[in-house]
Amino acid sequence: MAYIASQAHSHPMSQSTIESCFGHLYQSFGVYLADELQGFAIVHQIFEDATLMDICISPKSQGGGFGRLLLESVIASVGEKGAETLFLEVRKSGIAAISLYKREGFKETGHRKGYYKTADGNEDAILMELAL
Template identity: 70%
Template sequence: MSIQPKVEVCTLDIDASSQMAHIASLAHSHPMSLATIKTCFGKLYTSLGVYQEGELQGFAILHQIFEDATLMDICINPKFQGRGLGSMLLEQVIALASKGEAETLLLEVRDSGSAAKNLYLRHGFQISGHRKDYYKTDDGTEDAVLMELKLSR
């Protein structure tokens, strides 16, 4: 019988921004900068972290203005991907947006991000549009897929 490592999701403060930037640099080809991450703290933002055995392994940034909430980023350290941490974090983001009386949770994902798109689809998101050439890549640009989740109130 193996013992499952302790996993918890909690709110992050700006002191975690360096760790968040490090995880983003491991997980994304063109991550948010530390300076940008630091701007994602304040009354319109909530950052959640997923900890495994006391170490931050991923994070999500939620931005909410009135009835619209946007998932700005969700990121799991590549060494810990595929273990359900992203799903756990996304479920907490959805719950937080609902609690904040958001009607819709919006996000953008790289067109090539099939694992991410599948995660969102499994959680009830629908594709709502595209943005041509939205993301930078090493050899040009890539489209963004817009997705949304209607939240019950």
């Protein structure tokens, strides 16, 4: 997971942070092709609130529908576990991700100015949520 994140994100979660996401309040999802992990999603859920902590597809597999499959699995799973709302934040520059989230019914609810690091500074986060 850490390797895929390092390939797909400019500032990925560290391996230790990813490892910390395997407790009882977290769910992990993976998508495989020929027994090779192509991408993953990590969700944190407390009662009726679920947060998509990360969703990541290997660059070689992007554009193949894996992100949509993962997101649909996340939505179904947290709904089955009693979530009423799924929250996420995404880089303002993440146009493909934002488009996917909107197609799945997420609504933009706010911004965090300068939240994400970039090679030359910071960029805003867009906050989104989906009522389940």
